[in-house]
Amino acid sequence: MRSHLLNDTTAERYRRTATAAVERVADKLAATDRPFTGITPEQLAPAFDAIDLDRPLGDTAAALDELESVYLRDAVYFHHPRYLAHLNCPVVIPAVAAEAVLSAVNSSLDTWDQSAGATLIERRLVDWTAHRIGFGAGPDAVTNADGVFTSGGSQSNLQALLLAREEAKTRDLAKLRVFASECGHFSVQKSAKLLGLPPEAVIAIPCDGDKRMQTVALARELARCTSEGLVPMAVVATAGTTDFGSIDPLPEIAELCELYGAWMHVDAAYGCGLLASRTRRHLLDGIEHADSVTVDYHKSFFQPVSSSALLVRDGAALRHATYHADYLNPRRMVEERIPNQVDKSLQTTRRFDALKLWMTLRTMGADGIGELFDEVCDLAADGWQLLAADPRYDVVVRPSLSTLVFRYIPADVTSPAVIDHANLYARKALFASGDAVVAGTKVGGKHYLKFTLLNPETTLTDIAAVLDLIAGHAEQYLGESLVHAS
Ligand SMILES: Cc1ncc(COP(=O)(O)O)c(C=O)c1O
Numbered sequence: 001m002r003s004h005l006l007n008d009t010t011a012e013r014y015r016r017t018a019t020a021a022v023e024r025v026a027d028k029l030a031a032t033d034r035p036f037t038g039i040t041p042e043q044l045a046p047a048f049d050a051i052d053l054d055r056p057l058g059d060t061a062a063a064l065d066e067l068e069s070v071y072l073r074d075a076v077y078f079h080h081p082r083y084l085a086h087l088n089c090p091v092v093i094p095a096v097a098a099e100a101v102l103s104a105v106n107s108s109l110d111t112w113d114q115s116a117g118a119t120l121i122e123r124r125l126v127d128w129t130a131h132r133i134g135f136g137a138g139p140d141a142v143t144n145a146d147g148v149f150t151s152g153g154s155q156s157n158l159q160a161l162l163l164a165r166e167e168a169k170t171r172d173l174a175k176l177r178v179f180a181s182e183c184g185h186f187s188v189q190k191s192a193k194l195l196g197l198p199p200e201a202v203i204a205i206p207c208d209g210d211k212r213m214q215t216v217a218l219a220r221e222l223a224r225c226t227s228e229g230l231v232p233m234a235v236v237a238t239a240g241t242t243d244f245g246s247i248d249p250l251p252e253i254a255e256l257c258e259l260y261g262a263w264m265h266v267d268a269a270y271g272c273g274l275l276a277s278r279t280r281r282h283l284l285d286g287i288e289h290a291d292s293v294t295v296d297y298h299k300s301f302f303q304p305v306s307s308s309a310l311l312v313r314d315g316a317a318l319r320h321a322t323y324h325a326d327y328l329n330p331r332r333m334v335e336e337r338i339p340n341q342v343d344k345s346l347q348t349t350r351r352f353d354a355l356k357l358w359m360t361l362r363t364m365g366a367d368g369i370g371e372l373f374d375e376v377c378d379l380a381a382d383g384w385q386l387l388a389a390d391p392r393y394d395v396v397v398r399p400s401l402s403t404l405v406f407r408y409i410p411a412d413v414t415s416p417a418v419i420d421h422a423n424l425y426a427r428k429a430l431f432a433s434g435d436a437v438v439a440g441t442k443v444g445g446k447h448y449l450k451f452t453l454l455n456p457e458t459t460l461t462d463i464a465a466v467l468d469l470i471a472g473h474a475e476q477y478l479g480e481s482l483v484h485a486s
Contacts, residue, residue, distance in 0.1 A: 006104065017060045018100065024064050028072050035080035037073065038434035044074060081458040082436035082466060087242065087270055089454040092302045092372075094363035095356035099304055102352040109149065109350040110342035111329055119339050122149055122354035126309065128361075129295060132275040134288030135313050146315025148344040149308065149354050153269030154187035156294035156310040157236070159321060159346055161191045163292060163312065164234035164263035166320040177225050178202045180236040181213035181248055185267055188236050201233075211246035211397055213237065215253060222260045232262040239284055240271025240300075243441050243450060245380075245401030247271055250286025257289075266290040269308070271401060273300025276370035280377060283400060291317070297357050300373050300401075300454070307353045318344040375456040376402040383451065383463045392471050396443055402453040405441060408474040418481070420447040426473040436466045 006014050047070045057063050077083060079090040107118040126147040130136060135145035150156045161178065168176055173196050180188045182204040192201045203225070205218045222232050235257050237248040250266065257264035266287050268275075272295035274284050287293060290313065297307040312318060322343045324331045329340045342348055360369065380399040387395040387406050395406040407423050424447050427440050439450040449470065451463065 014104070018104075020061060021064060022100075024068070024072070029077070029079060032077050032080060034434045035078075035083035035437045036076050036431065036434040038432045039074040040432075044070070076437060079455070079457075081455055081462050083455065084451040084453060084458065084463075084466060085437040085439040087296075087299045087452055087454065088305075089299060089302045090457070091304045092360055092364065092369075094359040095303050095307075098356040098359040101359075102355045105352075107352045109352055109354070110345070110348050111340045112338050115341075115352065118352045118355065119341055121358050122341060122352075123339065125149075125354050125357055125361075126311065129275065129309060130311050132366075133284075133290070133293055133311060135311065144315045145311065145313055146318055146344065147309050147311035148318065148341060149350070150310055150345070151306045151347070152298070152308045153185065153267065153294050153296045154190070155346060156269070156296075156308055157185065157187045157265070157267055158191040158194060159310050160263075160265040160292040160294060160312075161188070161195055161234060161236075162346075163317045163320050164265065165195050165197075167263060167291075167317060168231055168233045169261065170231045172231075174198055175229065175231045176201055176233040177230050178234045178236065179205055179218055179221060179232065179262070181205050181207050181238060181241070183207050183211050183213075183241040183244060183246060184236055184238050185242055185269065188267075197233075207246070209397070210400075211241060211244040213248040213253065215249050215256065218253065219256055222256060222262070226260060232260045234263040234265055236265045236267055237290075238271075239266050239268035239274075239287060240401050242270065243403060243405055243443075244397050245270065245399050245403045246397065247283055247400055250284070250289070252286075254286050254289035257291075263291045264289060266293045269294050269296035270299050272296060273369070273373035273401075276301065276366040277374050277377075278367060278370055279374055301357065301360070301369050302372055302454075303353075303356050303360065306351070307356055321346055372456050373402075376453045376458075379456075379458060379460065379463075380404055380451075380453050382460050383453065386460065386463060387467070390467065393467065396448065404451045404453070405443060405448050406450075407446065407448045408470055410474065410478055413478065416446065418478070421481075422474040422477050423447045423449055425477040426470045429473040429476070430466075430469055433469075435469055436462075438466065438470070 003010060078088040108114040109118060109122060112119055130145035130147060136143045176197055178192055178201055180202060189202050203221050205213050205221060208214050225232055235253055237250055237253045239247045254264055274280050293311045295309050297303040298305045329342050333340055380402040383404050384395060384398050387393050387404060392408055393406045394409050408426060410422060413419060427438055427449055430436055430438060439452060441448055441450050
């Protein structure tokens with residue numbers, strides 16, 4: 001069994017095995033002609049029942065053969081131009097190469113003595129991102145911005161709200177209130193619950209027609225809460241809402257946070273790609289006033305999952321996540337100035353995800369990433385024109401980033417329930433066909449479909465073709481339901 005341990009004596013075996021795995025995936029990617037096979041859980045599950053985990057196959061080649069049939073063959077492939085569903089991006093090769101390095105070396109980012117240079121790489125990337133945000137610039141700048149890599153946007157938002165709770169003017173959790181737009185991410189509510197806040201703590205602020213937080217309504221709610229003796233703990237502004245890519249008015253929100261002494265958190269999990277854009281960076285103007293910012297490199301920096309970070313304007317706030325354990329990071333290490341990232345993180349053992357972004361920046365540069373993100377934003381703008389001109393579809397808002405929310409509207413049908421069902425059916429049927437994968441959401445209580453465009457290889461022709469497929473499935477549903485009704 002020791003021959004499976006990766007060490008000095010097995011380097012050659014490692015080379016062969018890793019190469020075989022890479023070749024398997026490369027062949028698969030080259031041959032994949034659709035984003036999904038359409039397999040159902042019922043069809044796939046029996047293959048797992050037949051696998052006895054207590055009877056190993058003995059060699060990796062056999063395990064890879066098996067993996068082909070239970071996973072690779074039917075996986076959902078985000079690199080395919082007709083995968084248009086969730087906030088999953090195709091990944092850049094330098095970052096995938098970094099995955100091979102980081103899991104083989106297996107550094108852990110909790111302490112210096114488990115990571116050495118890896119800690120410094122993460123710190124440089126935190127500084128780089130903070131600089132792009134604009135922390136440390138301008139006349140009222142705090143120059144000790146800091147941050148830490150996390151597992152994803154949900155964890156970044158949780159940690160941001162933890163810091164906000166600890167910095168709030170009261171310890172009475174029942175009095176704390178968090179404000180986020182009605183289009184904000186659900187991890188805000190979930191975090192509030194995990195942080196011990198009452199169910200009514202998160203106040204949903206209505207959005208305008210462009211799905212941006214209405215700051216007049218925010219001002220009203222902040223005033224109301226304060227007059228009722230409640231404490232505005234945080235305002236979560238979203239820079240790139242999950243459904244619409246809309247960006248809340250950051251400068252106005254910053255002013256209100258200042259006025260009411262509320263922590264300003266910007267959830268830029270999706271919109272962070274703008275930090276690398278040479279043409280759209282201005283859409284994030286005002287982000288530099290935030291107390292904390294969530295960035296998900298695994299959404300708009302074309303990084304493999306996981307790759308995310310929380311940045312804070314004043315690094316001292318991260319002390320709220322600090323706990324000194326004698327075995328790991330005793331207090332004296334602070335005096336000895338030994339850099340330990342665990343002092344800033346909710347996690348202890350932690351992957352060296354930062355290496356992926358490092359390799360990406362060192363290979364392609366930020367402009368390269370920004371160009372890719374600009375391309376998908378341009379594509380969404382063109383897709384919007386297409387949808388707006390298509391009488392079969394209703395499209396919700398002109399995109400700021402790269403999503404399109406729309407629904408099929410049958411020509412002669414007025415029943416809202418039938419329209420809903422036709423759209424739900426079309427999404428399911430498309431998924432089952434494997435021809436394309438699209439997402440769904442609700443707007444004003446009605447079912448809509450969604451394209452999240454994160455693949456620069458997707459073309460307007462792909463979008464037009466998928467719209468035809470959706471219309472075809474919806475019409476088939478309507479035809480069949482007419483037959484059943486008669
Ligand atoms: C705006 C926003 N915030 C936070 C998240 C959560 O990020 P993650 O899935 O990386 O936890 C998402 C995910 O889609 C998001 O769209």
